[in-house]
Amino acid sequence: MDKKRVAVPLVCHGHSRPVVDLCYSPVTPDGFFLISASKDSSPMLRNGETGDWIGTFEGHKGAVWSCCLDTNALRAASGSADFTAKIWDALTGDELHSFEHKHIVRACAFSEDTHLLLTGGVEKILRIYDLNRPDAPPREVDKSPGSVRTVAWLHSDQTILSSCTDTGGVRLWDVRTGNIVRTLETKSPVTSAEVSQDGRYITTADGFTVKFWDANHFGLVKSYNMPCTVESASLEPKYGFKFISGGEDMWIRVFDFHTGEEIACNKGHHGPVHCVRFSPGGESYASGSEDGTVRIWQTGPATWDGSETITANGVIGKAKVTAEEVSRKLEDFHITDEAKTGYEAELFFSV
Template sequence: MDKKKVIAPLVCHGHSRPVVDLFYSPVTPDGFFLVSASKDSTPMLRNGETGDWIGTFQGHKGAVWSCCLDKYAIRAASASADFSAKLWDALTGDELHSFEHKHIVRACAFSEDTNLLLTGGMEKVLRVFDLNRSDAPPRELEKSPGSVRTIAWLHSDQTILGSCTDMGGVRLWDVRTGTIVRTLETKSSVTSAEVSQDGRYITTADGSTVKFWDANHFGLVKSYDMPCVVESASLEPKYGNKFIAGGEDMWIRVFDFHTGEEVGCNKGHHGPVHCVRFSPGGESYASGSEDGTIRIWQTGPSNNAEQEGSSTVKDVSEEITREIENVHISSAQEDKTADISDNPTNQKATENE
């Protein structure tokens, strides 16, 4: 442990119940921003660099499981146990639209062009809403084999990936046909699936394993066993030479991408870590926990060795085999029941001036 750096994080209070999802915006002319989802029913917007609170989105009546910002950080979206996904004005905090569902909504994601909103949840249905025609019926894709846990867009909005709460594997939908075209095999349910900032890799966390997949040819690049059960993982976006993972032991661990060696271990949370995400420039990363807090950890300045390492990561991608066999979905895993917040609807969203 003597070689592992201990870092004092920025601690962001405000949520009264567990923080279950975090999302960083890209860098905008006004900086970058961090939005958080919590079981307390109130997503919060913060300055991504300092962690300072900007505003709270008020309107959900149940636990909020997922949140995201569009690439301009002008609009936010949230998915909730109150059977709705909501679209918000990130500048004023106003609710722009509520998309009603028939069951708990676990995940939401803006398309790269920001015109579409993707949702999924306990209905086992992926829906694509046209944000230019909010009142129009959504497009529904081929039904998911299980309750949807995570979703993301890739290939310039031509492909959608999703994982389930009750079975292993990551399924890939072709947006043009609306059908599942491939499944990436994992033994356990995938609780975190992230597309890298450059679109080259898919990072997944499934139980005690973190995997990296080629996002173009879907070959398995790396697979590392973790020292504990992890719920979330994120790849450093600038150089791609390290990744972070957090889970049930309350630690946020930093690993070398090339070797899987643990190079850092930071503790500060007082409950399991549900989500970890790198900031868009890789200078810091955030963690959200069962303890209701968000902590932002600085990574420190990158050195030349790290920059040289990034070229190695790209070389690895070029060497991946182009043919991947079709795989079968793993047997069902334990279904995690989504709970609904007891908190009543609060007051209208507020913001700092």
């Protein structure tokens, strides 16, 4: 009998509380990077390919609900329960700006041109900060029908989208007028909204459903029912042939985009999965969980025959991989033994 293929993830420790948001940078001359937000108040930056810890951004005094990197991975942003959104230097870890809000900040996003930061939260107000004039008052859009859960930019920064924690649907706003131009209707609140890398699709997760919308004409393209309540979904960015979802059952499921057929079910987390995201090239994807870990999974899982042992912090023995995986240099993932990095605070951004 053929052995079922098992994906063995890289396990990235370091957070002491649940991981609630993840964001990959685009590919830069130095590679690509992954930032994670956690209720432990300290966003962490990692090498997106290897999972190696780079540094921890220290300064928030409450749970961090959202995080993002700009196009060049030179700056990071985070939104927190301490009523602030902060901008960080991603090279040094220094805090560059702190934007005060009147309530919890649940979402943040850099504009494509990196000049603007969009925030939203419990205040039901979308704020747009001009990062070239950080001391200037932000532009405010205050017509959100509920507490803002997610935000994103599309159409070359001409449109923004948002979803609410207590109301279904995704609202699309014209940046010039500040008006809602379209609402993508869903039965349940949308907990995850992602604009595809090529700008063609909006991927949403609401309740038991993952939906794909045409990002230009706003029609519903695909809708698939999931085996459990899902919190997050992400579309493979290069070819768009598959998507991933994570939720209450602690598993990361991989599906065929065209048919909705489940391709793989990856087990490993010890708590509900709050966020999943594909890397910018689609060669791997990351998941963040209530268990406080970030896991990075290969797109093409290695074949395990029972006699080989593969650990999350390195490869022991041998793993059979496809030619594509070899070409992507994914057969020998390695991350630092996190048990030896308990002194992260002392080595803050030692690079």
